[in-house]
Amino acid sequence: MSLDVEIKDMSLSIGGTRILTDVNLRVPQGSFVTLLGPSGSGKSTTLNVLAGFLTPDKGQVLFGGQDVKDLPPGARQLGIVFQNYAIFPHMTVGENVRFPLVAQRIGTDHHKRVADMLELVKLGGFEKRRASTLSGGQLQRVALARALAAQPQVLLLDEPLSALDKQLREAMQSELKAIQREIGVTTISVTHDQAEALSMSDLVVVMNGGRVEQAGTAEEMYCRPGTEFLARFLGEVNLLPVAADGSCHPLDVRATDATGRLLVIRPEDFRIEKIDGPGFKATITDVQFQGGTLRLEVSVPQFPAPLVVRSPYAGYGSIPQAGENVRLSHDFSFLHFVDPAD
Ligand SMILES: Nc1ncnc2c1ncn2[C@@H]1O[C@H](COP(=O)(O)OP(=O)(O)OP(=O)(O)O)[C@@H](O)[C@H]1O
Ligand SMILES: [Mg+2]
Structure with a gap:
């Protein structure tokens, strides 16, 4: 199961500084939406609001039509892969993927679930490997397996592939998209990489100065940009x-x-x-x-x-x-x- 996600007229200030202004966003159930924009435009802050780590001053966040303002991050049924949301190096791969199942007291047959998740991200048989011995691409796969282990309603990704070199990143883009399509989880991803946004997304949302500049399919945004900023920003x-x-x-x-x-x-x-x-x-x-x-x-x-x-x-x-x-x-x-x- 996955949910549609909606942000309505959301504004947020931190320490008296306005960071996000009147953000509106509709993410259909099961779709892959990418937030794209210059550094400092408010992409990560928007994800943090969705995750429940930040509370907006105004507006609403709805998951499946339900306002989630009273739900703490742990109760929002999220899978999160943030750049700084690191894998625990001292644990094995299996222990990392099992972690959210234990923390959220989900199910009992963790062994099967962990094995299935590792199979999904093409790391079958890696359970016993220490995380500290993996390559960058393998670590990102473990992070994805861990994020998906508890069968989240919504997957939040903040530049999950940015630490990888170009070839690996492109390979992982296809894999990530294939996995997302297979399990159909509503996904909101942040990237700096335009090619990644254009190739992976059902919907691209370009942010600029804490506002949504335009949202549309990649082709619409590229061929029919609404503003000079957008025309220059995409390609x-x-x-x-x-x-x-x-x-x-x-x-x-x-x-x-x-x-x-x-x-x-x-x-x-x-x-x-x-x-x-x-x-x-x-x-x-x-x-x-x-x-x-x-x-x-x-x-x-x-x-x-x-x-x-x-x-x-x-x-x-x-x-x-x-x-x-x-x-x-x-x-x-x-x-x-x-x-x-x-
Ligand atoms: N905790 C905070 N305190 C003060 N300002 C913050 C805080 N978090 C973010 N900001 C500011 O909010 C703005 C948006 O930041 P955000 O991290 O959302 O940008 P971003 O689009 O993710 O950028 P990048 O592409 O560089 O990751 C920036 O000007 C940033 O300095
Ligand atoms: Mg960011």
Whole structure:
């Protein structure tokens, strides 16, 4: 069983300083929601409120429609994997996973439950190993097994993978998502890693300055950001100002209803053309080969900043050189604008 989670108009101050303002969040039962945002934007504080470690000044936290304000953390049926919620190194793997079952006096056949959980996180047979002998990735799996052992209604994760190197982190992302899907536990996760947020989440919530800036599916947030902050925050972006007459240099578009706004163009929306091809003229100023893709910076006459272009790598010998003149075309299937931030 898992529950839907809702935060309604929640504000929180600590020591007279406002940390969270009017936070609203709806997490459907069984879904995976990621809180994303710059450092200090209030992500961990929001998780701490959900966990019951902090009490809001105003607003409500509801689990399955029930206000949990009178429930202490231990009674909220949570699984928690926080960065600093460490595994006990002097205990064995099995003792670590069994810990919440004993502490919460859950069930009696702990042995089976522990074995099942370790099987789930692909650490079957590790019961007797001392936690201090495990690798970083294995420790995170033990932390996850421990968090899931008591069959929580809600799983809270605060940067659970951030200590791992890139390859292990990516492998663990898939595993974590597969486990979450298998057991269907409502999950609220905090990350700094945009790729992690975009790839794992049913819903992405971007926080900024203690407020929810926007919530939506990863695709919505990426393709239709509501603000300049969001457009810049999620991935790379080119923002082209729309002039008073609706023109949008260097593109050949007229957007008279978007005067004064910014046209959002992602780097992969441009196509590199031959110098006699369609589009506008540009000069390549920087080329980064990134494996499957190329990241280019190009300068454009009468445009102040370099534009960023991402293009698929077309095979050996195809990488263009800095200094090369090209043309850039753009697919106008839809145009999306944001207002400039003040
Ligand atoms: N106990 C506290 N006392 C005072 N200020 C706090 C406390 N906890 C958090 N803050 C402040 O609240 C703001 C939000 O902190 P929070 O830890 O939620 O940010 P975050 O989004 O998780 O950032 P990061 O990505 O760096 O982990 C920060 O300005 C932080 O300094
Ligand atoms: Mg944090």
